[in-house]
Amino acid sequence: MEVDYLEDLFSVVESKSYNKAAFERNISTPGIKKRIAQIEQYFGYKIFDATPRGVSLTNEGLKLYEGLKSVKQQIDYLKNQDTDVLKVGIISNFPLDKLHKMNNQNERIRLFPANSTEELINNLQQHKLDLVIGEQIELQEGVYYEYWFEEPYELVFSKQHALNEINHIDAEVLAQQHYYLLEPPGDTFNFKNNNINPQKMDLSYVKDRESILNFIATSESVAICPQSYMEKVNSDMYTHIKLPNASRTIGIYSKKEKHINNFHSILKENTK
Numbered sequence: 001m002e003v004d005y006l007e008d009l010f011s012v013v014e015s016k017s018y019n020k021a022a023f024e025r026n027i028s029t030p031g032i033k034k035r036i037a038q039i040e041q042y043f044g045y046k047i048f049d050a051t052p053r054g055v056s057l058t059n060e061g062l063k064l065y066e067g068l069k070s071v072k073q074q075i076d077y078l079k080n081q082d083t084d085v086l087k088v089g090i091i092s093n094f095p096l097d098k099l100h101k102m103n104n105q106n107e108r109i110r111l112f113p114a115n116s117t118e119e120l121i122n123n124l125q126q127h128k129l130d131l132v133i134g135e136q137i138e139l140q141e142g143v144y145y146e147y148w149f150e151e152p153y154e155l156v157f158s159k160q161h162a163l164n165e166i167n168h169i170d171a172e173v174l175a176q177q178h179y180y181l182l183e184p185p186g187d188t189f190n191f192k193n194n195n196i197n198p199q200k201m202d203l204s205y206v207k208d209r210e211s212i213l214n215f216i217a218t219s220e221s222v223a224i225c226p227q228s229y230m231e232k233v234n235s236d237m238y239t240h241i242k243l244p245n246a247s248r249t250i251g252i253y254s255k256k257e258k259h260i261n262n263f264h265s266i267l268k269e270n271t272k
Contacts, residue, residue, distance in 0.1 A: 156222060
């Protein structure tokens, strides 16, 4: 039986509902019912009864719940021994200058990279992370959000591409190109005031940026990448220019507002 299953049990007890507990734990209702069934199988008796008012503990379930309280307190105590270290999920193509600041605080911040903000938010909802730094996405219930900064996108193409011969790349030229992008939700860029409709662009999606760069190095296609990503790439092979009026918003997510405040305090210490 997994330790996380105890958290599921306590959520069902407190909410008196499988649906509410499943939402809180960020899993499906059938999933949380299956976990409770495994706890019942482990202990050998039924824990919950369904009633018109919701889910209630059986007599055996109540005794188990009371007994597990002390176990949960010990687990919570052990987990909180690491409260001085913030577990921060971060998108893999994060700007290097800000990443450097966080790496300098390795005794206070522990970084967990991932390819998409959605993946990180799921880990946040499951209490595997204290904080997430990623692209702006639709906000989930119970999650605090704070805007951090905007980052421009760049148009990237090989040194042999015909675009190298054009002095001014306007919206008409851009509309004629074939683009490689990361599979959604990897690229969630927004175009602002540049008369380009992403819905009408000739797009191909690839699983990783390394593959994208390989494709455009040997073709007449182009890529759109965050400016910070191209700082990591050998520019001898590629031309990259700022894409007019295209940017991504980077924000900070947490289930506890104090974690966001703590994060800023830690970074501020790094500048002293």
